[in-house]
Amino acid sequence: MSSTAQAVRRVFPFTAIVGQEEMKLALLLNVIDPKIGGVMIMGDRGTGKSTTIRALADLLPEIEVVADDPFNSDPQDPELMSDAVRQQIEQQAEIPVTHKKVPMVDLPLGATEDRVCGTIDIEKALSEGIKAFEPGLLAKANRGILYVDEVNLLDDHLVDVLLDSAAGGWNTVEREGISIRHPARFVLVGSGNPEEGELRPQLLDRFGMHAEIHTVKEPALRVQIVEQRAEFDQNPQQFLEKYLPQQQELQQKLIQAQALLPSVNLDYDLRVNISEVCSELDVDGLRGDIVTNRAAKALAAFEGRTEVTVDDIRRVITLCLRHRLRKDPLEAIDSGYKVEKAFNRVFGIEDVTESAQSNGTAQMSGRR
DSSP states (O other), rough: OHHHHHHHHHHHOGGGOOOOOHHHHHHHHHHHHGGGOOEEEOOOOOEEEEHHHHHHHHSSEEEEEEEOTTTTOOOOOOGGGGGHHHHHHHHTTTOOOOEEEEEEEEEEOOHHHHHHHEEEOHHHHHHOOOOOEEEEEEHTTSSEEEEEGGGGGSSSHHHHHHHHOOOOOOEEEEEEEEEEEEEEOOOOEEEEGGGGGOHHHHHHHTTTTTEEEOOOOOOHHHHHHHHHHHHHHHHHHHHHHHHHHHHHHHHHHHHHHHGGGGGBOOOOHHHHHHHHHHHHHOOSSSHHHHHHHHOOOOHHHHOOOSSHHHHHHHHHHHHHHHGGSOOOOTTTTTTHHHHHHHHHTTTTOOHHHHHEEEEEEEHOOOOO
C-alpha cells in the first residue's frame, strides 16, 4: 500500500463529527462558494477545530491539476492557473494533467513572510536573467484550504497578507524591482481562543463568516464523542468504512451544490431586507450585505434549491454579521443575539422568547 493511501486513511471522517453544527455549516458553505471569504472559528481549546478542518479537506473530491505545477494550476480556468501554464496554453502546447486531493495547508505560528509568500532568488535573477522563484505556502494552498491556528497570535502584517491573497485570488512577490505573481485562491480558515486576545476589528471584518464553538456540556454527547474517538484510534480502517456511505453522499451533495450555485436566485425584496438588517445594526461597509447574500445562496444550493428562502437567511445571517458589530466593552449582550433580534424585526418574525414573556406578564396582570 502506498504511503499516500496510508496518510489519507488516518483522517477522522467529517460525517462522524458530533455537534459543532455552526462550524460545520460555515465550512461547507465556504467550500460551495469560496468567495464568501473564509471562516474565523473562535472557541474553547480541545473542541475539535483542527480535526474538523482536516476532515473537510479529506472529504472533498479530487481536483484536476496541471502535472508537476507548484501552484496546483487548473488546466481549464485561467483565473486559477499560473502565467507559465497560461503561456503554454496560448502556444497550444500539450499540458499534462493529473488528479490530486484538495490541498490542506497548516500555517505554523512562527512562519516568516518569505515562508508564506515565497522568495525570489535575486542572485540567480541577475546573473542568469531568469526569474527564480521559490514558492511559499500560499502557492501550495491554491485551490485548497489554508488553516491558521491561533490566528489572534499571528503577526498583524501576516494576517493582512493572507487576507489580501484570499480576497484577490493572487499573490504577488516583489524584490529589488523583480515581480512575480501566482494564483492563490483558497478557503482561509482561522481559529483562536478568545482568552488569548481578540483579533483587531478591521482584520476580523475581512473574514466572511465567524463561527463560535463551545465545549459540549451534555454528558451523553461527551461520552459519544469520546467513544467515537477511541473506536477510530483502535481501528481507523473499519471506522472509515462504516462512515463511507455518508461521506460519499455528502461529497456528491457538495459537487451538485457547486454546479447549482450559479442558478440560485435571491429575491430583490429579501436582498433589501438583508441590507436593512445590516443598516439597523450599524455594520460598517458593505461586506456584511455581500457575504450574507452569498452564504444564503450557497445554503439553498446545498439543499438542492434554486430559490433562497427567509429561513436560509435566518440560518446564515448571524454567522455573517456577529463579528462586524461595534463592540461596546460595557455591554454583556451576545452579538449573535443582537443580530437575531434585528433579523426578526426586519423580516417581521415574532420573537418567541419575547412573546412568551409578554404572554406571561398579561396572564399575571389578568389574575390580579
